[in-house]
Amino acid sequence: MRFKSILIITVLLVSGLNIGHAKKKNKITPPDLQKMDQFVDSLINIMTLEEKLGQLTLFSSNWDITGPITNNNYIEDVNKGKVGSIFNAYSADFTYRLQKENLENTRLGIPLLFGYDVVHGHWTTFPIPLAESCSWDLEWLEKAARVAAIEASSEGLHWTFAPMIDIARDPRWGRVAEGAGEDVYLGSVIAKARIKGFQGDELYKNNTILACAKHYAAYGVAQAGRDYHTVDISNRELWSTYLPPFKAAINAGVATFMTSFNELDGTPCTGSKYLLDDILRKKWKFDGFVVTDYTSIMEMTKHGNVKDDKEAGEVAINAGVDMDMQSGIFNDHLPQSVKEGKVLETRINKAVKDILKMKYKLGLFDDPFRYSNAERAKKTLMKPEFLTASREMAKRSIVLLKNDDQILPLDKNVDKLAVIGPLVHNKRDLVGTWSGAGKWEKSVPVMEGIKNAVSPNTEILYAKGCEFLGDDKSGFEEAIATANKADVVVLVVGEPQHLSGEAASRTNLELPGVQPELVKEIVKTGKPVVMVMMNGRPLTIDWEAANVPAILETWHLGVQAGPAIADVLFGDYNPSAKLTVTFPRNVGQIPIFYNMKNTGRPYDANDKYRSKYLDSPNTPLYPFGYGLSYTSFEYSEISLDKTSMSVNENIKAKITVRNTGNFDGEEIVQLYIRDLVGSVTRPVKELKGFQKVFIPKGESVELEFTITPEDLAFYRKDMSYGVEKGDFKLFIGTNSEDVKETQFTLEQTAPIEEQ
Structure with a gap:
């Protein structure tokens, strides 16, 4: 590989680094981080402003399109x-070709960085985030991200625009669909797990990719639930609810912010500047780089705080943006x-x-080609063990919302089973929103999963009933006759994948089309x-x-949705998942989440002049943390090792949970x-810990929380951040309400x- 200039070679020699674009090493060795600053500074010194x-x-x-087209060249x-x-460029051959053109045609031959939205798997799609x-399963959340990184890196990708860690209520x-729900604590620990999965233990290993904490900040609280819309919250709410997952991401070593x-x-x-410089750089000491979301610099002119694109660029770079998407x-x-003189070159040098x-x-x-292999x-993508992992993650993500008369699990020997x-x-649609490179055509549908689970003697009957959308009821008659x-009837309904994700806000959250009438x-x-x-x-x-x-x-579960759903339907897996976001009874309750404030007139069914609705209960349909099992669990009373603590002490709480x-x-x-x-009003409850435990039937487990x-x-x-003396309630239970x-x-x- 020839260079257009000997300048880069000079930089390498001056830095004392054994680096050469022409070499492709079989052995993966870590770069010498002690010489990194010297090398990078030397390179910057010979770069032109352009x-x-x-x-x-x-x-x-043009390999994939994820937003408005602004540049075809x-x-x-x-x-x-x-x-x-x-x-939006992936595959080993394509990234290799782009990298080769870059190295051959540019003066300095600085390698390209390839990024993509690897949100919940690459070829092997996992459940939506x-x-x-x-699942509340941090080990499996990390494993899912690890598989995604291994697959994506094998196709030449160095960087994913994930995880999305916006709190969304x-x-x-x-x-x-892209985040971890409504809770600050849970969202923070899940962010850490996903970042560790993507980035691994060492970035130099060619099966790791840079993670990106997005969207910074408070994107999940857009007014009216309308994507890209205005956010107007207090500084206290920003710091208490929407910033903590981003600080957790920094603690986990996240490489980039969006x-x-x-x-x-x-x-x-x-x-x-408040977000990107005052908080991110100065207060939190973030040492990665900040990329914008798609065309968001030019969109500042539409917001109306700058007069033209030139001013938008100046505001963005001076605020702390490093890379313009x-x-x-x-x-x-x-x-x-x-x-x-409106932008200093020293600021550009830092970026x-x-x-x-x-x-x-x-x-x-x-x-430069170490990822493009x-x-x-060929040996990595959709390996059998990755498909097994996708199935395992999928069944761990299924929430049992209702099970009257213990209908579930179904008998595999059922005589006639209607699947409608x-x-x-x-x-x-099994792979869901932001499935990226996911091979949806290799998804295993529900019918196939059921056929592989039931007895050969079971007769499976099928009727489509209706389409996702539209008002055609012509299939109802066949569906009713089939039922x-x-x-027993298994009725499979829901949203097509394009009705959730980016630019997919909805004011009607019922099952779309005529599906409610079919039900x-x-x-x-x-x-x-x-x-x-x-x-x-x-x-x-x-x-x-x-x-x-x-x-x-079941959400959108990925390529192994069918087998995972069958595992739960027929009892090969006992569902354990619990909701990380509240289910409202109707759209009029939104926003509704478990840790709201109490108000000065809390709910009282017998008093008109309280904070409530005339036409709906205050309570959600299903609360945060809710999820049933095929078995039942009984909780003892809580025991504390002491009933008061100083700021230098901890309290231990014990509870016994029995599988009954x-x-x-x-x-x-x-x-x-x-x-x-408190000196300011406090939420009625805040999640501060959880443990996921396996309990055999008839046995008990004593759990301890600190x-x-x-x-x-x-x-x-x-x-100021700190504690105030006073009384606290402590709750332990199976969901945010049953404690x-x-x-x-x-x-x-x-x-x-601050943590």
């Missing part, structure tokens, strides 16, 4: 050195901004350095009905919850705390170091 701005520019290839820009990273979060917002589309306190987040504004306008350091840590200066990809609904044979012939007609037959729901967000199923005997929330049913099972035991009196002063800390009236409770006292007020 070359530096190229490193700050991220363009999409990305290959030409690569060859001119005007682009340092490419996204919201579904995975319902409004299911009208379609991107609730800015969000929304504005916050009147400033688009892409131009917020897709708009090309840095390339187009920053040279003039530097000439005018370039942070980006080049990541390329260095990945080993790309050592071997077609032979490795628009999703029975569906493959495309009437069966002993009612099948229930009218009087047959035992199991409703299997596939969807990317909580749906308003008030009628179904009251009238359908058994309901499984007829199946072995896993239970997610949840611990909540309420601060009864409550630390850090668990009691919050942003006090003056916005045992006790009380303890904190004896002192004190500052606490």
Whole structure:
């Protein structure tokens, strides 16, 4: 591989580094991080301003489309050195070709960085992130991200735009599907697990990819649940609810951050010095790089806080943005901004350095092609063990919402089984939103999973009933007749994948189309009905919850959805998942979440002048943390090792959980705390811990939780972080509403170091 200049060789020699683009090493060796700064600084010293701005520019290839097309000449820009990273380009051959063109045609031959939305698997799709979060299984969440990283890296990818760690409490917002739900604590620990899975233990290993914490910040609280819309929250709410998962991401070593589309306190987040410099860099000491979301720099002109693209670029770079995704504004306008003194070249140098350091840590200066290995990809993609992992994660993500008369699990020897609904044979929608490179055509549908699970003597009857969307009821008659012939009906309904995710906000959260009417007609037959729901967000199923005997929330589970659903339907796996987001009774209750404030007039059914609705209960249809099992669990009272603590002590809480049913099972035991009196009002409950335990039938497990002063800390009236003396309630139970409770006292007020 020849270079257009000997300058890069000079940099390498001066730095004393054994690095050469021409070499492809069989042995993976870590880059010398002690020499990283010297190497990167030396390289920056010989770069022109235009070359530096190229490193700050991220363009999409035409391999995949994930937003508005703004540049069709990305290959030409690569060859001119005007682009340092490419996204939506994958496959070992394609990334190899792009990298080769870049190295041969640019003056310095700085390797390209390839990124993509590897959100819940690559070829082997796993459940959507919201579904995975319902497993509350940090080990498996990490494993799922690890598999995704191994597959993606084999196709030349260095970077994923995941995990999305926005707290989301409004299911009208379609991107609730991409996150971990409504809780700060759970969202933070899941963020850490996913980041560790993507990035592994060492970035230089060629089966790891850079993770990206997104969307920074508060994107999940868009007004009216409408994507890209305005956010207007207090600074206290920002710090208490929406920033903690991002701080957790930094603690986990996340390599990159992505800015969000929304504005916050009147400033688009892409131009917020408060978020990007004051908090992220100065307070939290983040040392990776910040990329914008798709064209969000140019969108500042639409927000109305800048007059044109040039000013938007100046505001973004000066606020702390390092890389411009897709708009090309840095390339187009920053040279003039530097000439005018509106942007300092030292600021550009800092951004370039942070980006080049990541390329260095990945080993790309050592071997730019180390990720683009077609032979490795062929051996890696959709390996049998990866499909097994997808199935395992999928069944762990299924929430049993209702099981009247213990209809489930079904008997594999049932004589006649009717399987009805628009999703029975569906493959495309099983993989859900943001499935990226996922091979949906290799998905295993529900019907196939059921056929492989039941006895050869079982007669399986099928009727589609209706389509996802539209008002065609012509299939109802066949569906009703099919149900009437069966002993049991499995009714498979839900959302198509495109009705959740980005740009998929909805004001009506019922089952779409005529599916609600189909459900009612099948229930009218009087047959035992199991409703299997596939969807990317909580749906308003008030009628179904009251009238359908058994309901499984299966979400969009990925390529192994069919077998995983069959595992649960027929009892090969006892469901253990619990909701990480509240199910409202109707859209009018939204936003509704478990840890709201109490108000000065809390609910009282006998008093009109209380905080309540005239036409609906305050309570959700299904609360946060809710999920049933085929067995039953009995909780003892809570015992504390002491009833008061100082700021230098912990309290230990013990509880015994007994499996009183007829199946072995896993239970997610949840611990909540309420601060009864604070200098500012406090939530009615806050999750502070959980344990997922396997308990054989008839046996008991004693669990111990440790409550630390850090668990009691919050942003006090003056916005200092710390604890305040007083009384606290402690709850342990099977969900946020069904709990045992006790009380303890904190004896002192004190500052606490933020975690």
